[in-house]
Amino acid sequence: MTRIPLILDCDPGVDDGVALLMAFASLDRLDLRGITTVAGNVGLAQTARNARLLRQLAGGAAERVPVLQGCARPMVRDLIVAEHFHGESGLGNLVIFEPAAPLAAGHAVNFIVETLLREPAGTITLTITGPMTNVAMAMRLEPSIVSRIRQVVFMGGARLEAGNVTASAEYNIYADPHAAAVVCGSGVPLVALGLDATHQVRSNVSRRCVAAAADGTRTTRCKASSGSPVSVSAASARCIAQEAPSALNAGRPSRSDSSFTSTRATPSSRARLGASTRRVGR
Numbered sequence: 001m002t003r004i005p006l007i008l009d010c011d012p013g014v015d016d017g018v019a020l021l022m023a024f025a026s027l028d029r030l031d032l033r034g035i036t037t038v039a040g041n042v043g044l045a046q047t048a049r050n051a052r053l054l055r056q057l058a059g060g061a062a063e064r065v066p067v068l069q070g071c072a073r074p075m076v077r078d079l080i081v082a083e084h085f086h087g088e089s090g091l092g093n094l095v096i097f098e099p100a101a102p103l104a105a106g107h108a109v110n111f112i113v114e115t116l117l118r119e120p121a122g123t124i125t126l127t128i129t130g131p132m133t134n135v136a137m138a139m140r141l142e143p144s145i146v147s148r149i150r151q152v153v154f155m156g157g158a159r160l161e162a163g164n165v166t167a168s169a170e171y172n173i174y175a176d177p178h179a180a181a182v183v184c185g186s187g188v189p190l191v192a193l194g195l196d197a198t199h200q201v202r203s204n205v206s207r208r209c210v211a212a213a214a215d216g217t218r219t220t221r222c223k224a225s226s227g228s229p230v231s232v233s234a235a236s237a238r239c240i241a242q243e244a245p246s247a248l249n250a251g252r253p254s255r256s257d258s259s260f261t262s263t264r265a266t267p268s269s270r271a272r273l274g275a276s277t278r279r280v281g282r
Helices: 014-024 044-058 060-064 108-118 133-141 143-148 171-175 177-184 205-212 216-225 234-249 267-281
Strands: 004-010 030-037 067-069 124-128 149-155 190-193
Touching (some): 004 014, 030 044, 044 067, 067 108, 108 143, 133 143, 171 177
Parallel strands (some): 004 030, 004 124, 149 190
C-alpha cells in the first residue's frame, strides 16, 4: 500500500490529541513527514509539549516523526484559547510530564515551506486541525508553494450545525479568520470537515470504556459514570491509538455534504468565506 505523504498541523487540545494518536496508529498508511504545532486551544508552549508527549505515549515509529513549533499568535487578532474546555494543560485530566525528546530544530512555517519546495509538486497533503496560522504564514512567506500542495484537508467551520464559540462560529476559523481567508482563498484544492462532520462521531460510554479498559482500575468507574468524563491514563492513551480507528468505523455511516466539501475554492466560495470572516473577526 502506498502511504499518503502529509504534514499534520495542529493545536493539541484533547480533540487534536485523539487525531494525533489515530495518525500515529496509522503510519502503515500515512507517510507523516512532520507535526507542526500552533497556539490555539492552549498556548504555543503547551501545544508543542502535548504533541511530543502524545508521540512518546504512542511509541514505536511515531517517535521518529519530528515535531516543530510554529506561530504563537494569530495573524492579526489576539490569541483566544479554550482552556475552559480542554483544561489548563490542553489534555484534560491526562497526567502531564515533560517529554524526553525535544522539539526538532527550526520553525514550523519554514519546515512547511522547505518540505513543499523539496518534494515533487502535488505530493504533500497538509492536514490542519487547529487555526490555520502556520499554513497561511507559509503561503505568505513563499507563495510558490500553493501550486505544489496536493490538497489541504482541514477541520473548520459549520454549515448546518451551530457554532461552538458563538451561535454560528466554529473555533478554528474564529481563532484566526484572517489565516482561514488566506488558505481558503489561495486556490489550493480543499477538503473541509466542519462541525457537520465531526458531530457525527461523539464520545459515549462504550467508546470511553474502550480507552479505560486499558487500565483496569478505570473500568468500573467508567461503567458507573453513565456518560460522565473518565480519567485517562497513559495506558488508556495508547489504547486509543490502537482502538480509535475501529471504534469510529463501528459507528453509524457518516454523511457527506458535497456542498460543504469543496475540491477547489471558487471565487464565489472565497467571497462567502471573506464575508463570514469579517463578521466573525469583529
